[in-house]
Amino acid sequence: MAHEVIKRIEELGPELAALAEENEKLGKLSDKTADLLRQTGVIRMLQPTDFGGYAAHPRDFAAAVMAIAANDPAAGWVAGVVGVHPWELAQMDRRLQQEIWGDDPDTWVASPYMPNGIADPVENDSFVLSGRWPFSSGSDHCQWDFLGAMKGDGSGRPLMPPEVMHVVLPRSDYQLIDDSWDVVGLCGTGSKDVVVDQAVVPSYRTVTQNDISDGTASARSGREEAVYKLSFGVMFPLGITAAVIGICEGALATHLAIQKDRVAVTGVQVRDDPYVLHAAGEAAAEIEASRVQLIEGIGRLHDIIENGGTPTTEERSNQRRNQVRCAWRAVSALDEIFARSGGVAIRKSSPMQRYWRDAHVGLQHMIHVDGVAYHSNSLHKMGLETPPGMLVTI
Incomplete structure (x- = not known):
């Protein structure tokens, strides 16, 4: 079923992209964009099956968020943030789940x-x-x-x-x-x-945040699917970082479309400029590395649980470290191609400048602050004690 969500996103992608500028002007998602997101089913991917969801593998959820964000960063961001809440709700009291989804499984x-x-x-x-x-x-x-x-x-x-x-x-x-x-x-x-x-x-x-972070709420819920046994510290950031990577993927596609027929002020076609093409190739590799590392990492933790194990604190810390790095790596790559996109990229009529602004604002989210994630992970790697305040982040 998760693959059907990706397929619907691909089919509706052009419509989502066409509405991106309107959403920016409105300062919120248009009703049409919200309707398209509901049609894709992305918000229900982490929702439990007994309330109309898919209980999907988290790597599929991340891939779906990336695909939406590549077309419209704002829609991808909302999909990544709102889409992770059913995962937490699945671990809470069934009375609450009934109140929210009992009459309409598409309630956000x-x-x-x-x-x-x-x-x-x-x-x-x-x-x-x-x-x-x-x-x-x-x-x-x-x-x-x-x-x-x-x-x-x-x-x-x-x-x-x-x-x-x-x-x-x-x-x-x-x-x-x-x-x-x-x-x-x-x-x-x-x-x-x-x-x-x-x-x-x-x-x-x-x-309590402790119960949702340390697995107490998951055990209390009685749900057996591996996805609900992952930690809050790796699941909550997943959709947000996936959105940032998807934004960078959309920017790369836009950049390449601009460069294909662009002629520089020198009269040289950009597709014959080895420096611009080198930067684009390097950026493509960096953005893809971010995608692969984020998805592979969450998949590894999920598979440990699926096979009856429990991820160690260090393994969870590695995922948080990598998740932060994925976002920074992808946005740094976007900066390199934006600087080489030409003057047309700074016009408000160009989606390139919107991708650039949206990616940097996405990087401002607290889950992308690198200090605690890197500090904590280094302590784990050295076998040293981690302060309690840092453990809640993983």
Whole structure:
């Protein structure tokens, strides 16, 4: 079934690409783009089969996100972010899954996971949540939202030591701030701010970050598919990095199309310029290396679990290290070809400049910050103790 998703993306690719400029101007995905994404089935790839999903291999999900992003970076970004949420929801209470997907398996859930609010425990096994969260990608087309929060102590203050929760709210319990997404790239993702004021959240719509990170939630869910036993630290970044690589693949294809018939100011056809062609060939190799390394790595971890094993902390750390490097390598390659695309590439009418801006904004996401991922991995490689704060990232 996953291959059918890729096939539908290929068929709908030209339509997705044609809508990319409109999405940027709207500051969110158009209704038509959202409809096309639903037609592909990409958001349901990591959704459990008993709620209309495919429980697909994560490498297929990554490949699907790349294919969408190559046509429209914003649509690919939303597919990568929103598409990973069914994976986490599959490990949460079945009552919540029924509420979200029971009537419509194509219901989408947005997120910002950063713990910008406080979930204070109250009676009836519930929490009261308030706060404001930026960067809720695709939120205009989502009916629920994953929000990060600090667990409260009952008096409105966070517990100490802190405990981070993931809290799921229906659209009726939060407000989107329409003028909050004013950015230089990935404009079409509509990653608006979310505001919550004293929403009451039953505990079954929550999970602690530790439980989702260390496998407790997965074991509690009873789901046997290997995909749901992968760690949050390798699954959450997967769709985001896949989107960045797909953006770079789309930029490379656009660059080559421009160069094919371009004549430089010197009167030389660019296809006869060995320097430009060398840069394009090198960039193609670097972008493909990023694709292969990301997909092969997540596939390796999945296969370990499928065969009855458990990935080691070092193996998970290697994937996080490589995932970060894949994004930086691909965007660095894009920089090399953008610099050689000629003046036409900087015109707003050229998709080349949009790919370039979108790729760099994608690199700004916190999961692409290289310091912690590289630092932690080096400690693992030397057999030294890793600080607890770094373990949650893998």
